[in-house]
Amino acid sequence: MLALVVVLLCCVVLLAVLVAGLLRSHADILRALHDLGVGVGDPRAAPAGPSTTSGTTPVPVTMGPPLTMGPPLAGERHSSEVYDVAGVTPTGDAVSVSMRNRGGITLLAFLSSGCATCAGIWAALADPAAAGLPAGVRVVAVTKGPQFEISADVRAKAPDGVLVVMSNQAWSDYEVPASPFFALVDGAQGRRVGEGVAPSLERVADLVRRSTADAGAAGERTRQAGPSGAAGGSVRLDGPGREADNDRMLRRAGVHPGDASLYPRRLGDVFAGAATPADRR
Secondary structure, eight states, rough: OOOHHHHHHHHHHHHHHHHHHHHHHHHHHHHHHHHHHSSSOOGGGGOOOSTTSSSSOOOSSSHHHOEEEESSSOSOTTTOOOOOOOEEEETTTTEEEEEEOTTOOOEEEEEETTTTHHHHHOOOOOOOOTTTTTTTOOEEEEEETTTTSSSHHHHHHHHHTTEEEEEHHHHHHOOSSSSSSEEEEETTTTTEEEEEEEEEEEEHHHHHHHHHHHHHHHHHHHHHOOOOTTTTTOOOOOOOOHHHHHHHHHHTTTTTTTTTGGSOSSHHHHOOOOOOHHHHH
């Protein structure tokens, strides 16, 4: 009887060890697939409802957190920080790309060679203008490092003339949750002005066009104000700086606090000679 109990206990212990090994192996496989971006965050599976997943991309602004595309991103992200992208090319050469170039707009496309959705984006990168990207926008494709990507597969996917950087650190710096993921960097401001998951390059192009147009308007205002601004300081277009700039422009036009034009009561207070019959009574 005692021998039977000992045999049963040994069998139970062996089965427990076997199950633990299988669970650990399964967890390692899932972790490896997640790192490769396989089946993670497919934009086509994004939840429906009032969010940024609609067909119309909102106009990016120069204050607050950057515009996001696709499913909502975690609120604790360092969403405005920019980092230089350093790694190796698919041929093994070391490369570093600066994100703080004066007046330059850079679109970082975080892709994978094994991602089904990424395949169409790799092909679209061969002709960014056909996808609607403005001229002068620098496009940099970023994959995981050679530890997680096969360099030969990345070389086969990458079109000629497209800069590809294989870097695990870049994915960590930009807190990339899934692929394909895009980050739009304004080099003049040194900040991200847009980011998110998108299923195609065309969906990203409208965001880029609006951002570059906004940056051009900001540059025009800076040139009109002069190198040191309207009141000796640099012209800023975000937050309190924007309000201070507006106040300076109003004072230069002769509009001061309490001016009647700031509190119109009739149409004639806004447009001279446009009094209505009700104004005349």
